[in-house]
Amino acid sequence: MLGLVVFGAFAYVLRPSDSGSASAPVSTDSAIDIAAKKAAANAAAGAEAANAIEQRAWAIGQYATAVPPTDGVNAGTSTTGNLVALTFDDGPGKDTWDVLALLKRYKMKATFFVIGQNVVNNPGVIEAAVADGHVVADHSMTHASLPSLDKAGLKSEIVGTKELITKAAGRPPTLMRPPFGDFTGKTNAYSRAQGMLPVLWTIDSDDWALQDPGTIAANVLNSPALKPGAIILLHDGSMNRQMTVNALPMILDGLKARGLRSVTVPELLRLGPPSIARPGDYTLSDYATGSN
Ligand SMILES: [Zn+2]
Numbered sequence: 001m002l003g004l005v006v007f008g009a010f011a012y013v014l015r016p017s018d019s020g021s022a023s024a025p026v027s028t029d030s031a032i033d034i035a036a037k038k039a040a041a042n043a044a045a046g047a048e049a050a051n052a053i054e055q056r057a058w059a060i061g062q063y064a065t066a067v068p069p070t071d072g073v074n075a076g077t078s079t080t081g082n083l084v085a086l087t088f089d090d091g092p093g094k095d096t097w098d099v100l101a102l103l104k105r106y107k108m109k110a111t112f113f114v115i116g117q118n119v120v121n122n123p124g125v126i127e128a129a130v131a132d133g134h135v136v137a138d139h140s141m142t143h144a145s146l147p148s149l150d151k152a153g154l155k156s157e158i159v160g161t162k163e164l165i166t167k168a169a170g171r172p173p174t175l176m177r178p179p180f181g182d183f184t185g186k187t188n189a190y191s192r193a194q195g196m197l198p199v200l201w202t203i204d205s206d207d208w209a210l211q212d213p214g215t216i217a218a219n220v221l222n223s224p225a226l227k228p229g230a231i232i233l234l235h236d237g238s239m240n241r242q243m244t245v246n247a248l249p250m251i252l253d254g255l256k257a258r259g260l261r262s263v264t265v266p267e268l269l270r271l272g273p274p275s276i277a278r279p280g281d282y283t284l285s286d287y288a289t290g291s292n
Contacts (some may be wrong), residue, residue: 232262
């Protein structure tokens with residue numbers, strides 16, 4: 001981009017009409033103008049193409065549109081590419097920066113299900129995550145259990161966070177994860193009407209219990225569900241998440257050793273029909289003391 005700006009300035013300086021020289025051949029002027037216009041058009045087309053790629057990266061996979069309107073998803077099913085999806089809930093927070101640095105080092109992508117009030121209190125994190133190619137999605141405004149809320153409550157929790165993400169990320173979220181994994185057909189239908197697909201998970205790392213990093217990593221890497229299509233639940237905010245940060249290199253090394261690579265959830269859902277999560281599959285009682 002800088003090169004184009006410099007080129008544009010150079011072309012501007014060379015314009016005979018600005019130099020006051022009537023002897024300069026008009027054809028040269030035109031050639032430079034045409035070249036500059038072409039370069040500008042190419043730059044615009046490039047920016048548009050890049051933006052389209054970004055938009056596509058956030059779009060829910062083509063197969064996800066077949067999910068019934070009162071259901072969500074909990075895994076991909078394709079084995080193409082040996083892909084899984086790391087997901088981080090309850091951020092952003094101060095530990096999110098460490099998570100981003102590790103993901104960058106390992107060249108892996110993730111999906112961040114953020115809490116609206118944490119977005120407000122941690123400016124700049126979402127922008128950094130998006131710049132790194134990660135996807136940011138909705139995890140409610142205050143981590144409320146959605147089924148108990150009326151429509152005004154759902155709007156405040158779900159739409160409020162959607163708007164904060166849209167403002168910070170430059171595009172609206174396309175995924176929603178209900179706090180505590182607690183959802184009904186009604187809350188799912190509400191999220192779907194807001195353009196967001198409910199996403200649960202395949203593997204719970206249990207990192208919310210603040211176990212030691214080795215145990216957190218083992219919970220992921222030794223899970224029988226760790227195979228292509230798996231959606232893995234971790235946490236990066238709302239409390240000290242250094243245990244998760246310390247477990248992450250082990251998890252990333254373990255994925256690599258198994259030939260698996262983490263991509264964003266939309267990327268995972270683009271490969272094939274997802275596994276459906278229906279109301280009742282995940283309930284508060286499963287996570288009585290957790291903070292999923
Ligand atoms: Zn949560």
